[in-house]
Amino acid sequence: MKETKLESLDHLHQILEKFRKSSFYKFRGQSDKDWSLTPKAGRQGFNQVSDQDIFYHWKRRAISYLNNTNYNEWELLSIAQHTGLPTRLLDWTHTPLVAFFFAASENPEKDGAVFIYLTNYFVKHKEKEPFDLSTKISMYQPTTSSTRLANQYGYFTVHKDPEEPMTEKNSKGTLEKIIIPAGLKSDLIHLLNQYGVNYLSLFPDLEGLSKHLSWFSENYKFWSTNFNEEEIES
Structure with missing residues (x-):
């Protein structure tokens, strides 16, 4: 995987220039550069119970909190993900500045990272259910079932095995990694705030x-x- 270190705030604009005229790239920010690309359901502490079972119980109780009762399985799983449930979805965004915000907003003492993913392999969600996929990792373009999802320009990767970290080998695409030094995080957050993020x-x-x-x-x-x-x- 290609890695680039962010040297300054000015360098940020140079890095993003290559992605300016394309809508195919997706971005993910993580506040610790050493974290793998693993969905919450596959991480230590959340991987002792089947995420499908947890989702079943979430659906059974969530109905009383939802204004719309006609959501499909994909929409419900997206809402569950964005309200904190451990799922096999991993958040990505169409907008790079959103990813840089998440990479810099926490763990100020640690270097963060922004991952850039390019793929043309999208799950056929009208034909397949979230727990019935044959491909290890697929990209999913959700409907805007929540305001958070809409404002974050959210996309997801769907992981057949939540415990298997995403890599270039299993993701049917290319990955790049931008390292965000801890010393730049504070200035980066102030810059992004000025840009409305x-x-x-x-x-x-x-x-x-x-x-x-x-x-x-x-x-x-x-x-x-x-x-x-x-x-x-x-």
């Missing part, structure tokens, strides 16, 4: 609002003027 835009709910204001207050000394509503929303 922050907790408030990516999590358009009370959780996102609270996280955004928490981040703002933690970085109070950075701002050149006093705390006010106009600056928060800029």
Whole structure:
């Protein structure tokens, strides 16, 4: 896998230039560069119970929280993923700046990474169910069944075996990796906020609002003027 180290904020724009005229690339940010591309259902601590069984129990109880009762299996699994359930889905985004945000927003003491995935192998979700796939890893383009999914321009890879990390060998595509040095994370988050990519835009709910204001207050000394509503929303 090709690796590139982000040298500066200016270097970010140089890196992204090659992807500017293509809509085929998908991006994923991870706040620790050493983490593998493994869905939550396959990670230590979540892999002791079948993710299919967990999803069954989630569906049985989630119906009372959903406004729409006509979601199909793929849509329900996407909602479960975006509300924290361990699933065999792995989040990707159509927008690179979203991936860079997730790579820099946590674990400030560790180098992060943005993975760039190029494939033309998409699951035929109208013909196949999520737990009935023959291919090890497929890309899935979801419907916008939640505002988080819409605002994050979300895509997923679907993993037949959640415990098997995604690599170039098993993913029917190419992977690149951009290393985000820990020392650049804070400046990168401030840059992305200026571009309108922050907790408030990516999590358009009370959780996102609270996280955004928490981040703002933690970085109070950075701002050149006093705390006010106009600056928060800029």
